[in-house]
Amino acid sequence: MTDQPFLDATMAHLDVVWSIARRMSADPAEAEDLVQETYARAWRGFADQGRGDVRSWLVAICLNTARSELRHTRRRPVTLVGGSELDEHEASDDVSGEALASVERQGVSRALAALPDAQRRAIVLVDIGGLTAREAAEIEGAPRGTILARLHRGRRQLAVLAEREGLHRGP
């Protein structure tokens, strides 16, 4: 099988897979490994994928891979944003808008990581991954209404936790 059809179908979704992997991993290096393993597994299964929704299919592989890695390492994912580049911003004397945004994202990440797992996953799939509630329900194997309820409670809790982090972004 030539790889070009696979790349054409999947590379457009790399940012979505990356954003989700970042929320499911302890650090950027682990997230990169997760994305790479996701694409390797996807490539092996591409011939059997049919022509369904590629983005949802990739996201499902990413989550399943994260789960299997979790079982392997027997530890809970830690959601932190930023590697050394963000730390450099924080350490800088230049309190720029970019550095402030980085600090805010770190606070949001901490708040997201503190949510119950099911709520966090619903938010990761829908708000960060851009899936619909129905797509998220199929991936999670849960009714759509359950996903919607998790989303709603998770978003509210996230807002409350972010408030405690001193963040005031949003409407």
Place this chain on the structure above:
Amino acid sequence: MVHDDRRLAAYLGSELDPAEIEAVEAHLLDCDGCWQAVHEARRGRALAESLRELAPASLRDRVRMTVEGAPPTLGAHRRRCRLGRGAATVLAALALLAGMFWASAGRGGSDPASVAAVVRAAGSPTAPSAVVVDGQEIALSRDSLDGKPVTFARSAARFDMPPGGRHLGGPDTPWVARRASMTVVCLSGPDNILVVADLPAERLLAWATRGSAPVVPA
């Protein structure tokens, strides 16, 4: 209508039909609890959406290498688990060096990484709020012009002009370039601003340089 988390979430997700939307909004006007719940949920959603990011350019290359059969670092995570953090650091550094070498060797004459990243962000449906390129964070925001999304990028570092671009005057004046259907405009000044949109160059340039465009990302 009673308080219903699922229905409120569907309302926020634009997943209700018009009659249901009308019913929810009528309820919100009468119910302080649900009004507050929707306000909090909206805020939570906005916070979560701020975590969307662009994949690093090096990862894009790495994934392609995996698929195209070049020597990949597949399974680096599992190796790290066995070898411990010290060895993992060495492996990560080697992988990074290899990725940098591969990227630099394969991109001769191509766009500067920061410009390429912003153009990718402009075409991304996830609308990330920032992207990090070579350790430099670039803040992103979106507006619209003539019904088309316009992406603004601000960086502490300058955006080097890509091949095929042209300055409007001398070397320190704004430059403009085309990438596929996208027009890329770089504004000079104390901040390094890049404006990208699927619009004719003349239209975007006139709008971006007249001073009324909201060039400072939120």
